[in-house]
Amino acid sequence: MERDHALTPKRSSDARGVALASAMTERTESRTPLIATLERAETGRTRPGGLFECIAEGRVFEPVIHDEVATDEAVVEVDGFDLWYGDTQALHDISLSVPKGKVTALIGPSGCGKSTLLRSVNRMNDLIDSVRIDGQIRLSGDSIYGRGVDVIELRKRIGMVFQKPNPFPMSIYENVVYSLRIDGVRDRFTLDEACESSLRGAGLWDEVKDRLQNSALALSGGQQQRLCIARAIAAEPEVLLLDEPCSALDPIATGKIEDLIDDLEGLYSVLIVTHNMQQASRVSDNTAFMYLGRLVEYGPTESLFLSPRLKETEDYVTGRFG
Ligand SMILES: Nc1ncnc2c1ncn2[C@@H]1O[C@H](COP(=O)(O)OP(=O)(O)O)[C@@H](O)[C@H]1O
Numbered sequence: 001m002e003r004d005h006a007l008t009p010k011r012s013s014d015a016r017g018v019a020l021a022s023a024m025t026e027r028t029e030s031r032t033p034l035i036a037t038l039e040r041a042e043t044g045r046t047r048p049g050g051l052f053e054c055i056a057e058g059r060v061f062e063p064v065i066h067d068e069v070a071t072d073e074a075v076v077e078v079d080g081f082d083l084w085y086g087d088t089q090a091l092h093d094i095s096l097s098v099p100k101g102k103v104t105a106l107i108g109p110s111g112c113g114k115s116t117l118l119r120s121v122n123r124m125n126d127l128i129d130s131v132r133i134d135g136q137i138r139l140s141g142d143s144i145y146g147r148g149v150d151v152i153e154l155r156k157r158i159g160m161v162f163q164k165p166n167p168f169p170m171s172i173y174e175n176v177v178y179s180l181r182i183d184g185v186r187d188r189f190t191l192d193e194a195c196e197s198s199l200r201g202a203g204l205w206d207e208v209k210d211r212l213q214n215s216a217l218a219l220s221g222g223q224q225q226r227l228c229i230a231r232a233i234a235a236e237p238e239v240l241l242l243d244e245p246c247s248a249l250d251p252i253a254t255g256k257i258e259d260l261i262d263d264l265e266g267l268y269s270v271l272i273v274t275h276n277m278q279q280a281s282r283v284s285d286n287t288a289f290m291y292l293g294r295l296v297e298y299g300p301t302e303s304l305f306l307s308p309r310l311k312e313t314e315d316y317v318t319g320r321f322g
C-alpha cells in the first residue's frame with residue numbers, strides 16, 4: 001500500500017494531520033526562547049539573545065525532556081556523553097534514552113552531530129583516530145564503552161543502515177544471511193528460513209524471491225536499501241540505527257522504507273536520523289531535536305511538532321531555520 005505523503009503524523013486522525021500541517025506553516029502561540037529559560041534559571045532575569053550566543057559563550061543548559069519519554073523502558077541510554085574530533089567538540093553532554101520497541105527520530109540542522117551520535121551507539125567512531133569520548137552509553141544496561149566489550153559482538157546487537165545503500169558484492173541471498181555465515185551457521189534450512197523471514201520483514205521478499213542468487217548490485221536503490229535493512233535484521237539486533245536511510249532514494253522508494261519502519265515498530269527499537277521533518281513526523285514515536293552538538297528538546301513526536309516547549313524547536317520544525 002502506498003502511503004499518502006501528506007503531512008500526517010503517525011497513527012493520528014486527519015484532524016491531527018491538519019493541525020500539524022498548520023503548525024508547520026504558521027506561528028501558533030509564542031514559545032519560551034531557550035535563552036530566556038536559561039537566563040531566568042541562572043540570573044532570574046531575561047535578555048534578548050539566541051541559542052548560538054548561549055552556546056558560543058559556553059554556558060551550560062538543561063535540555064527540555066518531556067515527562068512521557070523519561071518514563072519509557074530504555075534499550076539504549078546515552079548518559080552525559082561528549083565526543084571530540086581532535087580539538088573540536090562535536091557532542092556536548094548528551095543524555096537521551098531510546099525506548100524499547102519504539103521509533104525514535106533524531107532531527108537537527110546539518111552538522112549538529114546526529115550521525116556522530118548514531119555512530120557512537122555502535123562504536124563506529126572507534127574507526128576514527130582523532131575521536132575522544134567521555135560519558136557513557138548503555139545497551140540494555142551494559143556499558144558499550146566498558147573495558148573488555150567485544151565490538152564485533154556489540155555490532156551484532158546494534159544493526160546499522162547508512163545513507164547510501166551498501167549491499168555486498170554477492171548474491172541477494174548471501175547478503176541477507178551474511179551475519180549467520182559469520183556465526184558459522186551452515187544448516188541450509190536455518191539459512192533459508194532466516195533469508196525469507198528477513199526479506200519479508202524488510203518488505204522485499206515478493207520482489208526478489210525468484211532471483212535470490214542474482215547479484216544484489218543489480219537491484220534498484222530502494223531495493224538495495226531494503227536489502228540492507230533485511231541484512232541488518234537477520235542478525236536479530238536489539239536496536240536498529242538508520243542514518244538518513246532515504247536520502248538517496250526517490251519518493252516511492254522512500255514511502256516503502258517509511259512503511260517498513262512503521263512495520264518494524266514493536267519488533268525492533270529503531271533510532272533514525274532524518275533531516276526531513278515530514279519523515280520524522282510520519283515514522284517516529286518520539287523525536288529528539290539536536291542543535292550544535294547538543295540535545296535541545298526531546299519528547300513525543302506529536303508534542304515536539306505541535307506544541308514544542310522551546311521557541312528554537314518550533315522555529316526548526318516549522319522550517320524557520322536550519
Ligand atoms: N570524521 C570526522 N572528523 C572530523 N570532524 C567530523 C567528522 N565527522 C563529522 N565531523 C564534524 O562533526 C560535526 C557533526 O557532524 P555529523 O555528526 O556528521 O552531523 P550531522 O549528521 O548532524 O549532519 C560537524 O561539524 C562535522 O564537520
Ligand SMILES: [Mg+2]
Nearest residue numbers: 114115116273
Ligand atoms: Mg549525518
